[in-house]
Amino acid sequence: MKFEIEKRELLKHINIAQKAISSRTTLPILEGILFEVEDNKLTLKSTDLELGIKTSTDCMVEEEGKIVINSAMIGNIVRKLPDSTIKFNITGENIQIRCANSEFNLIGFDSYDYPPLPNIDIExxxxxxxxxxxxxxxxxxxxxxxxxxxxxxxxxxxxxxxxxxxxxxxxxxxxxxxxxxxxxxxxxxxxxxxxxxxxxxxxxxxxxxxxxxxxxxxxxxxxxxxxxxxxxxxxxxxxxxGIIFSPSTCKVNVIKRDFQDALERASLLAREEKANLVKISITENNIHITSNSEYGNVSENIYCEKDGNDLDIAFNAKYLLDGLKVIDSEECTLNLTDSLKPCIINPVDEENEYLYLVLPVRLGRQ
The missing domain is CATH 3.10.150.10 (DNA Polymerase III, subunit A, domain 2)
Structure with a gap:
């Protein structure tokens, strides 16, 4: 098995194949990448039996064949080689790698023992x-x-x-x-x-x-x-x-960035062992956010447009923030019912495309 390939192209595809290599495997062969060359193509295959990757690129093939090479070893070697053509010469399980003035000699694994990727019989x-x-x-x-x-x-x-x-x-x-x-x-x-x-x-x-x-x-x-x-x-x-399409009795429009910033400040005093609790009181044109711990308390007020009932409710601040951080819209809508029912958040610009629901924290348990 002999082939030549440019260092940058090989490294690109090794980096891709390494995404399916698990550090927790007990099978040494699964720590390797299957190198296969034929028809002037190099194909790299990797798997941890749950995730698998097959990635291909052009190369100069003198002699076709297959070999499994330890993923970490080949990745580290190729990263350190100069930006030049890398030549592989493989006999049995002996691997010779030459690039410019560098030469490595490694031991590989027989490809026969490498588990196959699933057949693509498209349904x-x-x-x-x-x-x-x-x-x-x-x-x-x-x-x-x-x-x-x-x-x-x-x-x-x-x-x-x-x-x-x-x-x-x-x-x-x-x-x-x-x-x-x-x-x-x-x-x-x-x-x-x-x-x-x-x-x-x-x-x-x-x-x-x-x-x-x-x-x-x-x-x-x-x-x-x-x-x-x-x-x-x-x-x-x-x-x-049945949960995400439940009716709401309190609908609140708010500037997403203002709401997110206020929650992040309030969460500085929320404690993980107390569910990162923040309390929210919604009244006419105002959202009042509070949090307290043995270190002190914090109070935040931000403007909103409310349609419906006033409401007091509490949340795990982390869960609220996780959803707000992925919303790109400048405004979002909070749809609420009461202090025990979920809050549904929609981006105003993408109301029919994205929905984030978060359950409240029962205040009586705190």
Missing amino acids: KKIEIPVEVMKKAIRNTVFAASIDESRPSLTGVMIEVEENYLNFVALDGFRIALMRYDSEIHEDIKEIVPSRSLNELNKIMPEEGDITLSFVKNNIVFDLGDTLIYSRLLDKNFFDYK
Whole structure:
């Protein structure tokens, strides 16, 4: 097996493949990247058995073949090599790497033992702009649960409903929902692990399209020269629709930046062991935010436009802030009912595209 490739191009694709390498694996071969050369193409494959990556680039192939090389070792070597052509000469499991005046000799693994990536026997496929996928990840994945005892909530549900493609994440305390208006007519309702989406977000370019292919127990994200494979989670997702469409008796319009800044200041005195509690009193044209701890107290007032009843309610400040930080609109609307019912936040400019729901904290328990 012999091939040549430019250092920068090789490093780019090693960095991509390394996203699927787990530091917690007990199988040494999974610490490696499968290098495969044929038809003047270098293909790198990596997997931790839950997330997999296949990425390809052009190279000069003199002799075709396959070899598994330790991911950390090859990544560190290539990063330190000069910006020049790298030549690989591989005999059996012996790997010779030459670049300018440098030469490395490594031991690899037989490719026969490397687990295969899923076969792409496409059942359902959709295509959306990369910017939509990036926004969907940014606006939802933070709300997914980190509790592994409820695995279905540790991901983002992707579902097609009427003329919308929905992305939904929840953890029992809040729900984030982004809706993309589309002409997709596939019957889709699948849950993608948060980690897979976070790694995908690091790999995606800034523009273009991405194809999502749903195969048995897996989803494949197609970026052209790179495919990202992810297992799907159990479909037992929480039925959230009855909550997010409940009526409100208090509707408040507020400048998003003012509300976020006031909450951030108030949260400085909120304590994690007391649910990061902030109290909010909504009266005519005013939101009064307070927080206190053994270190002191803080009081904030910001202007709002209110339609409906006055209301006193309390929240975990972190949960409110998490949702506000991903909203790009200058104004947002708070839809509330009473001190025990959820608050639903919508960006004014994207009211039908994004929704963030957060449950209140019961004051009687504090």
